[in-house]
Amino acid sequence: MRTRMTRRARRPRSLAATLVAGLLGAAALTLSPTLADAQPTGTTTPFTTPNTDSCPNKTAPPPAIDASEVPGPGETGPDPLPVPASPVGGDRLGGCGLVLPDKAPPVPAEISATAWTIADLDTGRVLAAKDPHGRYRPASTIKVLLATVALRALDLNKVVVGTQEDANADGTRVGIGPGGRYTNKQLMQALLMCSGNDAAHAVAAQLGGDRATVAKMNELAKRLRALDTRAATPSGLDGPGMSTSAYDLALLFREAMTIPAFAEIVHTEQVDFPGYPADPKIPDDKDHPGFPIANDNRLLFDYDGDLGGKTGYTDDARQTFVTAAARGGHRLVVTLLKADVLPIRPPEQAARLLDYGFALPRDASVGTLPGDTGTTANPGVTLASPPPHPNSDTTATPAERHGSWGTIAIIAGLVLVIGLGIAAWSLRGRTRS
Known part of the structure; x- marks a missing residue:
């Protein structure tokens, strides 16, 4: 898995180079999000969205490109999850290509996600999808499922002491250190905002360890009828049997959004994270001060009405993403699996699909999320709402707020x-x- 650290060493620059690069970068990011995300041009092969009409991932994700899913010594990998006789959510969702409501306009261009789903968070209606039950790897979006289990089991005010095992977690780390003192709420912020695998380890340790935590996650997925989903690790690192679908990811995110603490955390832009003390075993080591952490979900800053979401990436899963937004009294969720950063980045792809979903007729539907027959006025589930942004006018446009x-x-x-x-x-x- 490609590793991303919150803080990393950089080659020193001259003062002038640092100022120019920083100012140019800030101007590009502030004035033109499109410019900041501009992709290389001049490719020789025109972009086409991956074709899934032949159902290549009906039973299992695509073959791994590395050894991350090779079973350990003396172990065997699990068989693929059974495919239900009838597609969960309705017959139309058994399609592997585009699944669109009648008379729907063409889907947005430049979507590199191999599978995606647009669903109404309130009513559970699935508005449109592509390969909704195709099986793919979730990467760190599976932390949505971990968070749902943990938030219902742990005391958020309890203080946990960081360990060296937490600090040694593979992959992306927020910066937990041995001897550091963290509330469970701070661990959940690190888990959901920064995708910290060290936070996932600290959370799983309280749930009985990795194996017991994975069992709890899979039990909840099965109970929710997310039957394409099987966690192999708490953090989303690839492992034998790891699987989800665009449909399941929408279902899991919707379930998580019924928890007020989850809705609050994924909607948080930035918080301060604690440091940890010096290690007496390391000569001249000093206390490590706290630092701010920011939300990885760029749409929280760039898309008007975004409610929060979760990013993910591994070499095998590629780019994965789930996010939700509110507009005109409706709340939609969009999921992306096996996406790439070209021709546009996954957050931009999700934004286009959100715009597409909000533009569809209010009664558009190709299926439902399990157990939901509600309407916007009488929803089948009660969703938590994130608190208003501090010191902001919630009716203002992004330009007015910034x-x-x-x-x-x-x-x-x-x-x-x-x-x-x-x-x-x-x-x-x-x-x-």
């Missing part, structure tokens, strides 16, 4: 001129030396 575009453009222009001036002065100084 400042006037004209003012930002003027400021960006000024700092750019100053930065280029510093760069020129620095270059002249080096030429002289």
